[in-house]
Every structure is written in structure tokens, then in C-alpha cells.
Amino acid sequence: MAVDVDTREGIRYIRLADALDIAQAAELKCALMDAIPSSQRVCIQVAAVSAIDVTIAQLLWAAVFHAKSAGSDLILEGPLSEAVDKSLSATGIYPLMASLLVRSEEEAGSVHTSRS
Structure with missing residues (x-):
């Protein structure tokens, strides 16, 4: 399962x-739409992602803004693969995503604690 x-x-x-593409977009969107309003803290773990297409990049971008409006704290737990890094850069959203990136689950917990 990809999600x-x-x-x-x-x-x-x-x-x-x-590799995540339009075929997994609906599943990811459902997971994000369920998680964000029902959780104060959402951690999207991306270390095992080998590639994404523009559909997935757009969903991640939209999730950031949805989380902010819902009052949720959203982070990405990496590292990013080279292909994902390139995809985010090509779409122009790498700076936004990079600001949410942490390296480990332990670091994710401390980020949440300091932001709360």
C-alpha cells in the first residue's frame, strides 16, 4: 500500500x-482530509517515496494550507529522495515543503512540542 x-x-x-502518481491521489487526498481536521499534529512520512508526479505535489501543497486553516501542525518527515526533491523543485513548491521537513520521528516530536 502506498498510503x-x-x-x-x-x-x-x-x-x-x-512511486506516487495520479493513481494514488484519491487515496492520499482522503487520508489528508481525514487527518488534518481531526488531528492537531499530522506527520507525512516521505522517506520511502521514490518519486511523485505533479498531482501528488499539488496535494501536498494544498495540505499545507488546509492544515493552517484547520489549526493543525503539519510536517514532512524525510529525507526526500532525489526524484522527489527534483519534482518539488520543478513545481516551485520546494521552499514551502523544505520548511516543513524534519529528518526523523524523534525530531518530528520535538518540532511538534516546540510549535505547540
Whole structure:
């Protein structure tokens, strides 16, 4: 499964894996739309993602703004693969996504604590 959702210690984790494209967009959108309004903290784990297309990049971009309007804290847990990095750069949203990127689950927890 390319999209897996789990909740631990009050944080909703959305684990993404493999190459993600329009075929997984509906599944990812559902996961994001469910997680963001129902959780104060959402961590999108992207370390196992090998590539994304523009549809997935747009969904991630929209999730950032949806989370802000819903009062949720959203981060990306990386690192990003070279292909994902290039896709985000090509779409022009890399600076926004990079500002949300942390390297580990431990770091994600400390980011949440400091932002809360």
C-alpha cells in the first residue's frame, strides 16, 4: 500500500511509499482530509517515496494550507529522495515543503512540542 495511516501519541502519521502518481491521489487526498481536521499534529512520512508526479505535489501543497486553516501542525518527515526533491523543485513548491521537513520521528516530536 502506498498510503498508510496510523495514530501514536496524539500524532497522526501518514506514511507514503513507492512511486506516487495520479493513481494514488484519491487515496492520499482522503487520508489528508481525514487527518488534518481531526488531528492537531499530522506527520507525512516521505522517506520511502521514490518519486511523485505533479498531482501528488499539488496535494501536498494544498495540505499545507488546509492544515493552517484547520489549526493543525503539519510536517514532512524525510529525507526526500532525489526524484522527489527534483519534482518539488520543478513545481516551485520546494521552499514551502523544505520548511516543513524534519529528518526523523524523534525530531518530528520535538518540532511538534516546540510549535505547540
